[in-house]
Amino acid sequence: MDKIDKGYIDWLRYRTVLYDPLTGIPTVEARMDEIRRVLRDNGRILVLYFSFLEKLEKFIGRENFDSLFIKAIASIKSSIENGILCLLGSGSGEVILFVEPDTKNSNRSAESYKEEIERIVTETLKNSSVISAIEPVYRIGTSYLIFDPMIKFERQVHNAIIMSISDAIQREESIRKKKVEEMEWIIANNMLVTYYQSIVNLEDYSIIGFEALNRAKDSAYFPNAEYFFAFALETDLLFDLERLCRLNAVRNFEKLDDYRLFINFAPKSIYDPELFSENFLEEIENKGLSPENVVFEITERLSVIDFPSFKEAIDRLRGMGFGIAIDDMGTGFSTLQSVAEISPDFLKYDMALVRNIHKDHIKQAILETLVPFAEKINATIIAEGIENPDDLKTLKSLGVRYGQGFLLAHPKPPPLSLEINRV
Template sequence: MNVQSDLLTQFHEIIKQQSIYSVYQPIISLQDGNVFGYEALTRGPKESTFHSPLALFQFAEQQGALYILEKLAREKAIQGSILEHSQQLLFINISSQVLYDPQFVPGKTLEVLHQYGLRPSNVVFEITERSSIEDFSLAKRILEHYRKQGYRIAIDDAGAGYSSLQAIAELQPDFIKIDRSLIEHIHTNKVKEYILETFVTFAHKMNISLIAEGIEQPDELMKLTRLGIHYAQGYLLGRPSEEPAEVQESHRMLIWQHRKVQGSVMTWTIGDLATPVMVFDKKALISEVADHLKKNQEAVGVVIVSEDVPVGLMMRDRLFQQLAGQYAFSLFWNRTIDGIMDENPLIVDEFMAVEQVSQMATSRSINHLYDLVIITSNGKMAGTASIRTMLESITNVRMESARVANPLTGLPGNLQINREINKRIMEERRFHVVYADLDYFKWFNDRFGFQRGDQLIQYTADIMQQAIAVCGTPHDFVGHVGGDDFIAISLSSLPEQLCKEMIRRFEQGIEMFYEGEEWEYVWDRSGKKVQSEGVTLSLSLVVCTCESPLSLEKISQTAALLKKKAKAHHGSIYYFQNIG
């Protein structure tokens, strides 16, 4: 028996015995650090030539058996699903050419979902391009059929070629997965960063969520989080497994810190706007819900739950429209509410940004535009928010941010800095203030120009935030005093380690601003010639023990004295003092 014949026999046996299985790689939300969903990845038998999915699917394609294999793979993905609650999503790969296969019969996936207790709203079809899409009009019709059932669509490998960009334009997916080639070393590659910024702007306008693939370094994760990417996937966050993922606390810290230090962007979460709402079990009678809404005229709707997990929404107007027909009362009155509720309401986690939820809500069809948004906490019912409440909060936050944030870095300015320090003083808990100042910045600005000077200011803002993310806590704060002066307020148990990390990151990247030039002397602000290799970072660390009364003035005076001491030293350094 030749090799090809042997492979064919092995392949047919795998299909016959259904001996493939799925592993699941977590997709992490960059809003809250929680598991947003899983991508199902197919594996062949462990000791087989076809254990690798690449070998398995390539062989199936050569044999004209791709549809059969992908159908089995979808069934196995659903059968082995490790979704932990109804808000998580299962990403299932479908190659573009399978869409045109005559055997690709709509409805088959739905049967398997029902068998294993899942809904179309849990599933995202991820279109992979083993071959490019040839007939976009046909693909759009097929995918629209699935969208109407509640499935969502993702385009894989965006940025890997022209065809994926064309697929985005034609198919208008719900998710775009950004190829690893654009993610690798993005924290050191400005061109990649600018491309990603364009993706973020585009996705914002089109109400598409972005998923960055192939993340392997913490610095990549930090940069992507700061750029506004919605979700992340990669070995750093979790390898493919048959068990649910546990997000490392250090990675969750990086994500949380991003949410705390942003000054000009939306920092309110939808959970801040949650208001109580009446809930009914999905098996409650329609008559019970109608009676409640008649007695409570201010209630615009109710949420339908199953064991405190929201599964549907019943808006007042829609219910009474249903009951308005000639025989509607007798037909519906004693039936359960799950028969007529909206099974696919907008359900979001409490930590999702208000602005992002607003985009999702306003992109709904006109019939559902003013429906309540359901808010969950750890998958359980937490409350609802209305469109009006969200839009009002966005307006208020933007006005406040525009008024007090630094326009260059977007970090909070002096008003917010003073509020934050006073709040910490009132709490009477130990905290630390790090005051950062660039040495010889005027010399740098004069020599390299104000544009490069602005870039150095932004770089300093970045390293401050990155160091806080690595060594700080979720409740820490970074502000921009003005010019080349910054401040960090931290609850870290190792404040000196935080300062060392700031200096390490600054020194690691400052050389790239010099464009390969060298010198022995620089000039300080008074025009005095000083021997130095370039810009350095001086840090004043004020450790506030809160054992005795403290004031903003006392902290400021101490930081100024430490700053003077640091500036007298050549090179990047920090000095610290305990007060209070």
């Protein structure tokens, strides 16, 4: 019995080396004979490398990552039928496709195969819009495996794979460089459009303030704001970009009644000395505003590494008269304890927890816990992303006083719009 068990375990180990447990797809080692035959018959094979990046798995979780990977693999397999599909190693998540010459289209280029895989991956990710915040999330590269009787076959395969990976990395770096250049150009030329969205009292539909939203104008690389600012976080351009956004938010704002201006910034930007400068205070005063009219929204999605110094900077802003809001509340890394220590004036309840809350008891339970918590720390809840009348009704029944969203008012460029959809 022990011999049988040992033999079975050895067999499982051997199979794991040759086949990926998640997808059942063979590894390169398992398809060496097939690759050798095709190479001898044709003299040259296109090698395609594809992988999702590790940061995608960290962002969406292992199960969702595996699901996307399996879906992408299935699509690639059915779309490129003249390829020998395998993985670089069991569990590696790195796909190697050895493409035989296309008998139907002998002139098909390596670039066309890249484009085909990009199309497949884009289609696979299309319902995961949040992923745009961390793009790029995949690599694609190509090389050629050329038959050389003087070099060991296994080494030829290995070298071709390394070349395809190198091509993928170079391609990624080239695209990143172009994105940095475009962001620098956007900042240097102030190619931003500022919109303002009303924040509304849900009882009488009066406006209490406006959130400033900056978007890149006609940008090929930054089609949405989430990706635009997420990419800035990965560069040394964040301070420059958020400085410009703050100035645009103030300069385009009209002093009407006693409305508050809500301005977003990432936790990292709180260490920007310009935020505390006389120049910024002068910009506010030039619009007839005071710090009491301005609320800084700090996103909760991004973790705070040095909380004591972060809180010290928050206290300094509050001492100058500025209001403080925690944005994306309920979706980030902050504990209720750290939120309480910051003592925000507003807690902005994230739209992911607002959407369909009228039929989601878990979301309702979360909000039921947050409302009394907000009252105890003297904060006011603002529900974001209200788009459904039933959600609005539920939010009001749970004690939420303020809200914003397309149901009430769309973001609009200046001049400020006082029109509210009274649902």
